[in-house]
Amino acid sequence: MSAMSRRTLFAHAARFAAGITVFAAAPACAFNPLPALPTRSMPSGEARIAWLRLLPDGRVQLLLPRQEMGQGISIALRQIVAEELDIELDRVEAVLPDTASIAPVKSTVGSDSMKDFTEPVARAAALLREHLQSGSTATELHDKGQPVTLRSLRGGGRHVGQGHPTERIADIVTGASTLYAGDVRLPGILFGLVLPAGVEPRELAAGLRLVDLADGRRGLLSDHPGPLHAVTLDRPTADRTMPEMNIDAAMARGRLEHRLRNDTVSTDTAWTLDRRYAIPFAAHAAMEPRSAVAQWHDGGTRLEVWTGTQDAFFVRETLARQFGLSAEKVLVHSCRIGGGFGARTIVRQELEAALLAQAAGRPVKVQWSRAAEFVDGFHRPPSSHRIRARLDAQGRITDWWHGFCSGHVIFTSAAMPRWMQAVTSFVKDPGVARGALPPYAANRMRVEFSDLRLPVDTGPWRGLGAGPNGFAIESAIDELAQLAGRDPLQFRLANLDPQHGRLRACLEAVRDLSGWNTPVPAGTGRGIACGIYKESSYAAVVAEVRVAEDGNAKVTHLWCAQDSGLVVNPDQLRAQIEGNLLWGLGMVLIEKLPIEGGRVAAYTFADYPIPTMDAMPAIDIALIEPTGAAPSGAGETAMVAVAAITNAIAAATGRRVLTLPYQATSSA
């Protein structure tokens, strides 16, 4: 099949006065990954999860089936389309979806986008190409699973494998466009906030109006945001009981209720290692506080909303249910998200804007404060882990027993009525379980956990359970290597489950990249960790940390080798890894959401500092791309950096970091 030049594509396109539309099919497993949330029917086959439109002037429009939060999915899918059609990248335009333009599609979560959406989009583009070459005159094409030749997924193409900056970068650096929900401006718009239940403003300053909302809450409206942001809210302070997150207490209550591996491990002989690890609450702290704009039409019978959300269809369904509307009477526009990290998976600010706009009879913009982000948002739950392991004389793991307890991640109280919370307590929370099965072989393995309902809302946070579980597992493995007198990298290679050859390749690559076998600089510790994310993405990280005499730790260098399969855009893949590495650094060195009296006690970035530029170490990344491997996720894999850093601290100080964040005086 000959390549189709831009000129010929244009010539083809000109034959179609109204253009051609291709409907992409939903990926095979298009279920809602938040089972706690209302299910939506996911038609397969002809589900119009994305549209590809060839315009008469030869440009191609891609209606994205995904949300953009800086992970680079827009540019990556454009590259796929351009590759299939063999046209210049700038002839492909990506459009964020609104709920009237595409069929319901699952949330943009879980590092699923590349794994699940490159192929449907590639198929749509390839169908268009073959259609044009066939001389057919049809103007509407549907992916019905017919055979089609894909060019973009074999790697090393004209566009696939090339680095490109994120979509809309020119608008980002000039500030000239409406990109985020808060940038949306409408004639006659008001600004509002919904008062938390039982909370009154200290005083009603000039320009503020108190209104009753349809759900029984009350809100404040203003014709300018200034007075609204000056309002001080006296939030409830009555103590609530925070259950102790303690694995020993959980185990003392009986067997942990959820089992991931259930081998019988002998408790008769001594353990080589028996360690407990503790991880605190953590906040998303995205730079964009939640924002939404709502406008009612046709006498309050039709609702239009602009928001940055990881799931526009969930927003639509929630609002439709709340206001007793049919789904088609609610239109949700997707805006670029100023940092997602799992935080934009529930519906809060959209409902608030709609309630306020209903009460005002005018469009309303809601802009959460930073304090609201901390106090009214939801957070990564704390967890407590105990790992017991036994080695044989050859340094192989014979027994592995990891028990842990955590607050909920997926079955979050932030998005569920109380009765549903009670029901889901009998089901394994897959978010808590994520990453809990180690990639190592052991003769006997027991992995079990318990989840606890907490008074502070918890939910998905970058990597879900994989960050905490990876920290516990890779800390234990590192100490086992030390107890066996083995090099930590060699120990991992020797104990890896043989089926994980791709992780082995990452370990070997990061060994070479980091100069693992070279002497460590004086005053510095070097540590390593590795892991597999969702059985499809692999990473190994080496950290060098300088620890001062007072115990103060500075991460000086991070190396990461990552295999996320086929690389569509190496620049954006590296960016995701850089972000993961910095999140790992933050988890180790500073991040702990303060809780007092069973409530979040953080209101500003002074209460919850996040890493600043001076904390950023040198970073080197190697991308591994096995021939024929499908693209997989990248946004959460390298969170294993956490344990690489704590293992480096242990190497430097001789003391293990068992509680996060690291404190100069609290090591084991």
Add this chain to the structure above:
Amino acid sequence: MQITVNGRSADIPDERSRDPLLWVLRETLGLTGTKFGCGQGLCGACTVHLDGAAVRSCQISTGDAAGRSIITIEGLAGETLHPVQQAWIAESVPQCGYCQAGQIMSAVALLRETPKPDDAAIDAAMAGNLCRCGTYQRIRKAIHRAAGEAQP
């Protein structure tokens, strides 16, 4: 009340004089490139230039900014993009992009004071501009690039 933004004079209702400049820029003038991140001067997303100095527009009242030269991200480019904006594209800095207007405004002010900053100077000048996505390494490279220095 009149304020001068990006070289143009704008009439602002007097009752806005106590409101933070940020909200007047965004909602009265429609200059939404300047972002709200915390409202406490702790994140840098709202950074603008006031008489050439980088300031947090959430901490400056509109009245206090009157009579002074205010430059926002929208006013940085002339016929072509500012060299710092060009460097941001060349180094593919942004992920989500939300903090980047503030980062760029701080970087421009840094380079005006210190045309060839080393990494320590960059870290010191930029430590008040938070980025949650993890673009700091690229920001450093972009500042070096804009300074016309060889890439470290």
